[in-house]
Amino acid sequence: MVEPTLKDFLKPISAALDHDQIARHIKAPDTHFVSELEGAPQDDLVKHFENEASAVGTAVAHAKAGSIGPVLTSMLSHFKCTSVVFANDKRIDKERIPTILQVAKIPYTRWNAKNPEDSRHVCAKADAGVTFPLAGIAETGTVVQQSDADCGRSISLLPPTYIAIVNASDIVASLQDAFDAVSKKYGKDLPSNITCITGPSTTSDIELVRVVGVHGPVHTAVIIVDDR
Amino acid sequence: MPLFYNTNPLAQRIQDVEKDTFEQQAIHKAQDTIGAKRNKLVADDPNWEKKCEKAASIRDHVLDNLDFYVKQFAEAAIDRGTHVHFAPAGEDAVNEIIDIIKKTGEKSVVKSKSMMTEEIGLNHALEAQGIHPIETDCAENILQTAEQNPSHIVVPALHLDRTHIAEVYRKKYGYTGTDDPHEITHFLRKLLRPKFLGAHVGITGCNFGVAQTGTCTLVTNEGNARMVSGLPETLIIVMGIDRIVPDLPSLDLMNGLLVRSAVGAKMTSSFTLNTGHRASDEGDGPRQTHIVLIDNGRSRLLNGPYQKMLRCIRCGACMNICPVYRQITGHGYGSIYPGPMGIVLTPQLDGYKKAGELPYACSLCGGCASVCPMKIPINSLILHERQDMVAKGRPTFIEKFCYKTAGHVLGNVKTYNWATKRAATVMKKMGPDGRLKENTANIPILGGWTATRDLRNVQASKFRDQFAAHDAHRKAQMTMDISDEANAKTKVDTNKDGE
Numbered sequence: 119m120v121e122p123t124l125k126d127f128l129k130p131i132s133a134a135l136d137h138d139q140i141a142r143h144i145k146a147p148d149t150h151f152v153s154e155l156e157g158a159p160q161d162d163l164v165k166h167f168e169n170e171a172s173a174v175g176t177a178v179a180h181a182k183a184g185s186i187g188p189v190l191t192s193m194l195s196h197f198k199c200t201s202v203v204f205a206n207d208k209r210i211d212k213e214r215i216p217t218i219l220q221v222a223k224i225p226y227t228r229w230n231a232k233n234p235e236d237s238r239h240v241c242a243k244a245d246a247g248v249t250f251p252l253a254g255i256a257e258t259g260t261v262v263q264q265s266d267a268d269c270g271r272s273i274s275l276l277p278p279t280y281i282a283i284v285n286a287s288d289i290v291a292s293l294q295d296a297f298d299a300v301s302k303k304y305g306k307d308l309p310s311n312i313t314c315i316t317g318p319s320t321t322s323d324i325e326l327v328r329v330v331g332v333h334g335p336v337h338t339a340v341i342i343v344d345d346r
Numbered sequence: 347m348p349l350f351y352n353t354n355p356l357a358q359r360i361q362d363v364e365k366d367t368f369e370q371q372a373i374h375k376a377q378d379t380i381g382a383k384r385n386k387l388v389a390d391d392p393n394w395e396k397k398c399e400k401a402a403s404i405r406d407h408v409l410d411n412l413d414f415y416v417k418q419f420a421e422a423a424i425d426r427g428t429h430v431h432f433a434p435a436g437e438d439a440v441n442e443i444i445d446i447i448k449k450t451g452e453k454s455v456v457k458s459k460s461m462m463t464e465e466i467g468l469n470h471a472l473e474a475q476g477i478h479p480i481e482t483d484c485a486e487n488i489l490q491t492a493e494q495n496p497s498h499i500v501v502p503a504l505h506l507d508r509t510h511i512a513e514v515y516r517k518k519y520g521y522t523g524t525d526d527p528h529e530i531t532h533f534l535r536k537l538l539r540p541k542f543l544g545a546h547v548g549i550t551g552c553n554f555g556v557a558q559t560g561t562c563t564l565v566t567n568e569g570n571a572r573m574v575s576g577l578p579e580t581l582i583i584v585m586g587i588d589r590i591v592p593d594l595p596s597l598d599l600m601n602g603l604l605v606r607s608a609v610g611a612k613m614t615s616s617f618t619l620n621t622g623h624r625a626s627d628e629g630d631g632p633r634q635t636h637i638v639l640i641d642n643g644r645s646r647l648l649n650g651p652y653q654k655m656l657r658c659i660r661c662g663a664c665m666n667i668c669p670v671y672r673q674i675t676g677h678g679y680g681s682i683y684p685g686p687m688g689i690v691l692t693p694q695l696d697g698y699k700k701a702g703e704l705p706y707a708c709s710l711c712g713g714c715a716s717v718c719p720m721k722i723p724i725n726s727l728i729l730h731e732r733q734d735m736v737a738k739g740r741p742t743f744i745e746k747f748c749y750k751t752a753g754h755v756l757g758n759v760k761t762y763n764w765a766t767k768r769a770a771t772v773m774k775k776m777g778p779d780g781r782l783k784e785n786t787a788n789i790p791i792l793g794g795w796t797a798t799r800d801l802r803n804v805q806a807s808k809f810r811d812q813f814a815a816h817d818a819h820r821k822a823q824m825t826m827d828i829s830d831e832a833n834a835k836t837k838v839d840t841n842k843d844g845e
Binding site for chain 1: 372375376379393397400403404407410411412413414415416417420421426430431432433434438442482483484485488501503504507508511527528530531532534535538539542543558559561567568569570572573575576577587591592593594595596597598599601602609612613614615616617618619620621622623624625627628629630631639641645646647648649
């Protein structure tokens with residue numbers, strides 16, 4: 119089978135549009151829309167984020183920089199998690215999370231991209247996954263998690279409980295602002311996956327009865343780190 | 347093109363739906379519940395209309411320059427190592443997808459919900475090649491397991507009750523639980539988890555393709571699309587050329603309007619952006635990603651009256667408000683694209699010969715256009731389709747003759763008066779108590795109405811007669827002596843025959 123080329127494929131489209139040739143450059147329209155929260159003080163954004171996250175069933179806790187560990191362990195015990203897998207992030211060691219988990223007798227595993235099969239297997243078995251999203255969105259109570267060598271997409275997907283640790287200073291007003299943060303960090307070369315997570319997975323497919331916990335996380339939680 | 351899953355005549359399909367009161371009530375509930383949630387969010391947003399207008403203008407801009415944007419999108423995706431396949435027609439797409447899967451040697455694939463794969467009839471084609479597609483969205487899995495067709499675009503298995511669904515899983519997969527939707531759903535989680543983990547090929551649709559970055563997005567609540575696009579080594583994304591948006595910021599506007607309109611929420615539990623394949627240092631994600639870009643009749647609609655239909659983002663708001671959809675449900679339309687948007691899209695993609703009945707399943711009330719987040723004038727386009735068919739000579743000779751005769755009779759005062767007087771006399775005989783009832787149902791043409799509802803008789807005394815009488819009465823009173831005014835209070839002219 120010979121597949122059509124892009125050039126062949128474009129021909130009927132150009133013809134229908136009466137274009138003799140395809141434009142080399144087109145000025146994209148302004149796609150930005152001013153969010154109602156734009157320009158709000160950071161404290162208001164954090165408060166709004168908290169309210170929206172709670173509304174979709176995400177548990178919210180606060181931690182001071184330097185004391186994430188205890189908040190995380192109490193969150194884990196709240197959800198009765200006996201094992202945890204987390205993304206590599208310098209905050210893990212800085213906050214001495216491995217030691218704190220050891221003391222709390224909660225077995226933990228770090229994501230290891232060099233051993234992908236094992237890492238995924240661990241995620242499939244673990245009770246909880248912990249990641250460090252690059253942004254939180256105040257408007258919708260969403261966390262924005264990129265995938266990379268340090269953070270596989272399985273961590274926030276396979277375990278029944280998902281816990282996001284977000285800096286208060288990384289909470290932005292809207293999805294657009296979050297994308298601005300993404301673009302600032304990565305330019306045009308986006309990570310292979312970015313997932314915006316807003317509460318546990320749900321469905322209403324049977325008689326419109328809302329059921330929480332379908333294929334993705336059953337419980338979601340956010341720890342907001344007061345880093346200011 | 348397999349747009350129709352039921353090729354019975356429209357009247358037959360509607361009669362079949364009428365028998366199923368559960369299905370009708372389920373659709374009423376869906377309309378009322380989702381509609382109310384949507385309305386509340388819209389009412390709370392002072393900028394809703396402005397957002398819709400802006401989104402519509404962005405969609406128009408892309409469609410006006412679709413050759414540029416398809417090229418930009420494809421090149422950006424190729425730049426990220428994605429294999430981009432171009433399919434002018436549905437069959438091309440099907441063949442290309444089969445080709446990709448055969449190269450992997452796999453005999454089953456996991457799928458997340460995609461209207462485009464339904465439009466091209468992918469599942470049947472894969473089965474015919476010995477490849478088993480596993481639908482992983484709860485409703486799609488229910489439909490696949492129960493061998494049923496969708497009754498709604500967003501919640502497609504609503505016509506099946508919990509007892510029926512539990513029974514289907516009992517028979518096919520040994521489900522032992524109760525009819526409780528929670529229990530059934532958790533069974534599905536357990537049933538499908540190993541399928542996700544064991545799958546080597548995943549197929550998804552695409553809600554929006556970002557031209558600048560070659561990114562494809564997925565909007566889901568269940569998390570299955572994240573599994574399908576993130577776990578298997580090979581990812582196949584199937585999308586129409588009309589899914590493209592210019593850049594990342596447009597996603598905020600588009601996704602916000604989509605989710606609010608589709609399910610009455612601000613955001614779904616996951617909104618996923620996939621760009622290319624996993625980087626060399628990453629531990630999971632697809633090793634190879636394919637995008638199958640499909641035209642399938644869309645380019646034909648550009649630059650014409652139906653171009654606006656290509657703004658559609660498949661939210662289903664038009665069907666959640668439609669009074670016809672409320673009665674005939676998705677199954678009445680027989681097409682995978684039901685409701686008002688389907689009435690426009692199905693004939694445009696499939697032709698009037700197959701889908702020419704659909705534009706008449708509409709009261710032209712315009713409810714659809716009033717809620718469409720992309721401001722598509724859906725009811726006007728439906729009317730336009732009717733005009734198209736008339737222009738193409740759809741009315742039969744008899745129909746034309748009847749309309750011409752009616753035109754002559756009703757267009758002349760003398761013949762009009764004669765005809766309406768005769769009609770009043772005849773109808774009074776046929777329906778002595780003022781209405782023609784079911785007993786006239788066997789009379790040709792007339793029976794089309796009276797078989798299901800009464801027809802009120804034409805009155806002997808017409809409006810003009812009554813008006814003239816009233817006018818004469820008023821004038822007579824005005825000439826009365828002013829001193830008698832107190833006695834001359836206007837009596838309302840009551841006419842026994844008047845309605």
